[in-house]
Amino acid sequence: MRKVLIVDDEKLIRKGIRTILERNVADLDEIKEASNGKEALDLLFSEKFDILIIDIRLPQIDGISVLKKIQNLTHKPKIIVISGYDEFSYAKECMQYGARGYILKPVDKKELIEIVEKLKNELQEEENNLRLLSLQKIMRAKMFEAEINNIIFSEIDIDRFRERLKDMAIPVDEKIMAVYLLLPGDNSEQNDFSAEEDKLKLSKILPEGSYVSTIYNQRKDILIFTKMHFCYEDVKKSYESLTERKVYMGICDLQENFENVKLLYERAYKAALYCFILNKDIEFWSQISWREKEEFSQSDRIEKLKELILAGKQKEAIIFLESIFDHHFFNKYSADSILALSEKLYTQIVDWFCHHVPKKVLDIHEYQVLASIFNFTTISDYVNHFKKFVVEATEMISSLKGILNVKDEIDKAIKFINQNYHRDINMAMVANHVSLNYYYFSTIFKEKTGLSFLDYLNKVRIEKAKELLVNTDLKVWEIAEKVGYKNPKHFARIFKDITGLTPNEYRDAQKRLRE
Incomplete structure (x- = not known):
């Protein structure tokens, strides 16, 4: 049940x-x-x-x-x-x-x-x-995993952490190393059970006394604690075979005890992160720690790339993008600054474009994956997808260049509205009249007039209605029909929304002003 x-x-x-x-x-x-x-x-x-x-x-x-x-x-x-x-x-x-x-x-x-x-x-x-698995083993592993994630991501008392490890018969003062398995890309096919099963299989090929924990992030990375070195390449390949996912392995080879789990995690994770960034299989913290001090300015590069895209300079934009992600350039700087760069590229360029062009012009959903560099198995895959965005964005900019200078077409559209407001017209009809794409017309009409098409049409109709209310004795429903509204109640509501008065209140007020 x-x-x-x-x-x-x-x-x-x-x-x-x-x-x-x-x-x-x-x-x-x-x-x-x-x-x-x-x-x-x-x-x-x-x-x-x-x-x-x-x-x-x-x-x-x-x-x-x-x-x-x-x-x-x-x-x-x-x-x-x-x-x-x-x-x-x-x-x-x-x-x-x-x-x-x-x-x-x-x-x-x-x-x-x-x-x-x-x-x-x-x-x-x-x-x-x-039911086929050892319940005791699973519960012990889950408890250990929860404690490890708590100490890494939460502010918990170290004495409490020591006591919980002792309860699980884990020697807290034992010197250990940390090995981090970073798993970028799509993990949607892996359910919770298969992940646990893969983790149990991984435990069997590790040295005795090793501990394995899933990291509670979107990727479900793996953190291994071990007392001794092992054949890292074999373990990496075995886990890739189990999960059918690319694995980047980072190793904190400086031993600490379990009280320093957070430090071990941070160093092993950074080493794995450099593997991902530099497209290496395995990296040791002792070999990359010096890079953590090297930062670089990002704003100038991001702004220049954005300017090239907005100028429609496709070739130059792609070359500059490639220079940003140059392997030799990345080899100098900290992982944090490189991650921050990818995040800002999304928020300041991709997301900006997605919110400033019509949805039908640029496929927004296709490029939301660029929000995280870890949505891709390799940096190269990320850069290639970003290039695809650059190509589509620059082509869109180029196609709009001729359309952005459309004052004559908008003037023609306004003239058409002023001459045909009394008819049953809509935006598609007017866009077709001036030979502009429906979505382009919608965007550019609002840019030029400050109003949406419907708001502008209502404004014209209500101005004409005000003239008829003052200068004729026509009934309200007759005026509604003359200015293009089939439903008098709808006309009255629009009239009040714009003027603050009902049609009859407006007519009476104008009469009093003339008396």
Whole structure:
């Protein structure tokens, strides 16, 4: 029997999902609801749920934050995200935090049933497999993993940490090294069970007395603690074979005891990060520690690349991008400064473009993956995808050059509106009249007039209506028809929105002014 939690701030949506599940999905023992992120977290931390169906946009605590906070749950539910079209980037992030399904609103009944049935089957399969594993071993590993992540990412008391390790029979004063396995790229195919199974297999090929922990980040990297050196290349290749993912191995070969886990982690992670940046398989902290002091200015490079793209200089922009990611250049500087560079390239160039051009002109979703360099298996893959963005962005800029100087076309459009406001006209009709692309016309019309097409059309119609109200005795409904509104109530609402008065109030006020 399964337990489900539905989280959405709209009661009708929660009830609709509940009804679909109750009528169409068997073996659901209990279905509970929460209307906001805080209620959801309270339930998730106090009860065990098998399936979580959650909206991204929630009051108090949003859906993404909920998913982040439940990463450490011993019994983490299978997650289905429900969302609107405009929230795709958030849904993408949710997938990285373990979401197994993404359903657009309004929720499709068939799709929901199929995903829930699939997750039920996965749960059953995982439970069957887990029975074959040593429960004691798994629990011990999970406890160790939780403690390691707590000491790395949280401010916890070191004495408490020592006591917890002693409870797990781990020698806290023993000198150890750290080995970090960085796993960039797409990990959406790997479920929680397969990750645990791979980790157990990894433990078997490590020296006795080694400890393995998953790092609670989006990539689910692996951190190994060991008392002695081993054949790093063999272990790396074995784990790549198990996971079918590229592995970058960083080694902190300076021994410390378990009290200094955070320091061991930071050094091993930095060594692995340099492997990724420099496209190496294995790196030792002792060989790269000097680089941590080398920083470089990023703003000038980012601004120059942006200027080249905006100028439509495709070839120059690509050459300059390649110079930014030159192997010899990266060989000098700290990993943090290089990561910061990639993040700023996204926020100041890619994201900027995605928010300043029509969605139909530039494929926004395709380039959101550039938000993190770790979405790619290699730096080369990242740079190639960025080049693709540069090509499309510069071509878009070039195609717009002739259109950006369209004063005559906009003047022609305004003249057409002024002559035909009384007819049933729309933006598509006017854009076609001046021979401009619909989306280009929409953007440029607003740039030139300061108003959207519809706001401008309403403004013209209401100005004409004001003249008729003052200079004729026509009834309000007759005036509405003469200025292009078929529905008098709609006309009255638009009139009041613009003038602050109803048509009759405006007519009376003008009469009083003339008296």
